[in-house]
Amino acid sequence: MTYDLLDDLKWRGLIAQTTDEVELRKALAKPITLYVGFDPTAPSIHVGNLVVLFVLRRFQLAGHNPLPLVGGATGLVGDPSGKNEERTLNTTEVVGQWVDRIKGQLSKFMDFESSKNPAVMVNNLDWTAPMSAIEFLRDIGKHFSVNQMLNKDAVSSRLEKDGISYTEFSYQVLQSMDYLELYKRYNCTLQIGGSDQWGNITAGLDLIRRVESASAHALTVPLLTKADGTKFGKTAGGSVWLDPEMTSPYAFFQYWLNSDDNDVINFLKVFSFKSRTEIEALESAHTANPGAREAHRELARELTSLVHSPEIAARVEEAARALFGQGDLATLDESTLASALAELPHTRIEKGAEIPTWVDLLVATGVVDSKSAARRIVKEGGAYLNNEKVVGEDFRLQKTDFLCGKYAVLRKGKRDLAAVELG
Structure with a gap:
């Protein structure tokens, strides 16, 4: 069967909106250039960002030319989408440092050395910084209707509450200028962007039409939620980050390994580069024997390998097995052991x-x-x-x-673990 990129994205549940699917299919018959911002x-992207990043990678694998964009300019302003209050503005120096760190993270997922369709990293500060305020207002701002901008959900909801600054109100204009x-x-x-970016993306399409008398396309991805309705990418400790200093590789692996049974196949469709045949085979195995958690392990292995490395993925999986008595704890290196134990009561x-008794230590964790329970x-x-x-x-x-x-x-029964650290 001939591979069809849009059909595959639909099967994976990765299309929320498109401007004109028929015309987009025609355009995709040849290599096109596309971007995601x-x-x-923050100093790192989080697992929620992987949804659109992986879609960008799928386009590159299908022969198209990806432009991962890091918003050195828009990051200084702040996107009002989904926010009930103004973002805290960070300094130019801080945002610049974060830009460099995020560029390094994005580079793990795109092929910048391809002889046919190499990815090109771009930063919108490169064309925004040299522009004067007068040029911005005359050349770009004149194409935007304030009435239309006020009708945006993110803007109107803010106006109904505490209001919105001109800084964040202008975000749509800046993002549209990026597309142009x-x-x-x-x-x-x-x-490509999340479905909450639809208004910003289509504003960019309108700007291209007004300035260049040309047409372009938009595609948004659904905002991912878990089967229980809670927000994807969050734990009790906060967001799940790609930076190993912010979320340890062990905690990252465990996040995917502990996915709800009702989520794991959907997560494989979104976050795995396995084929439809491979995922359907895992779905059959999961349905037949969910307790084996084969689908969960494949998901955790693949994502930890992509984000960190196959070697780190193997080490943290071995640590997980060893903690529950399925391996030798003594074989674990100190850094892997430390990251695994950091997630436990301690x-x-x-x-x-x-040094206290085992009973005393279990109570202390x-x-x-009570000691009687221990x-x-x-x-x-x-x-x-x-x-x-x-x-x-x-x-x-x-x-x-x-x-x-x-x-x-320390282990109580089969599943309850705790750690003791000797100072």
Whole structure:
């Protein structure tokens, strides 16, 4: 069967809106240039950004020319979409640092060395910074109707509450100028974004029509939510970031591994580059035996390999297995062990202090609320230290019990884990 990019995106649930699907299909019969913008509103992009980034990559794999754009200019202004209040404006220096970090992250997902259709990284500060305010108002601003801008959902909702500054109100004009500039520089004829960006993208189309008397295309991707209705990409600790200093590779792996059974196949469609045949095979296996979590593991492996590396993915998966008694904890390197244990309830023993008993330590971690409960676990045979069964209620850890000379893993039954750190 002949591969059809738009049909594949539809099957994966990745098309919310298009300006003219028939014309877009015709255009895609030959290589086109397209872009997706990423604003540096933090030092890292998060897993929510991967949705449109992976769509951009799918276009490149299909032979098209991608322009990943980092918003060095728009990041200084702030997009009002989905916000109930003004963003905090960051300094030029901070945004510049974030631009560089995000460029490095985006470069992992695009092929910049292809002999046929290499990706080109662009920064909208390059064409925005040299422009004077008068030029911006005369050459760009005159093409925008304030009445139409006020009708945008993000703007109108803000006006009904606390109002909106001219800075954020102008965001649509800046983003539209990006599309016009990329059209002129690269013959870019498609912009992709989240469905909340539809108004901004179509404003760019209108600007191209007014200034260049030309037409272009828009395609938006649905905003991803989980089966239970909660926001995708969030945990109790906040966003799931691609930067390993902000979200450890172990926590990143576990986020995908712990996906709800009702979400995992949808996540594979969105975030995996596996074929439809491969995903449908995983779906069949998942339906037949959800407890095996084969689909979850494939999802976690692929994404951790892409974002971090295959080697790191293998290490954190081994750490996950070892923590639950399916591997040797002693074989884990200190950094992998530390990142895995950082996600657990924990307690710390200060340097020089007497090392408490297993019972005392379990209570200190908060896994149980009393010594009597901890003693009962030992009596019932459910107490473990570094995957070895603890048989005495008065068992006291020794320095030699600490992995890498620093960490010990307590386990209650099969699933409840806690960590002890020796200072």
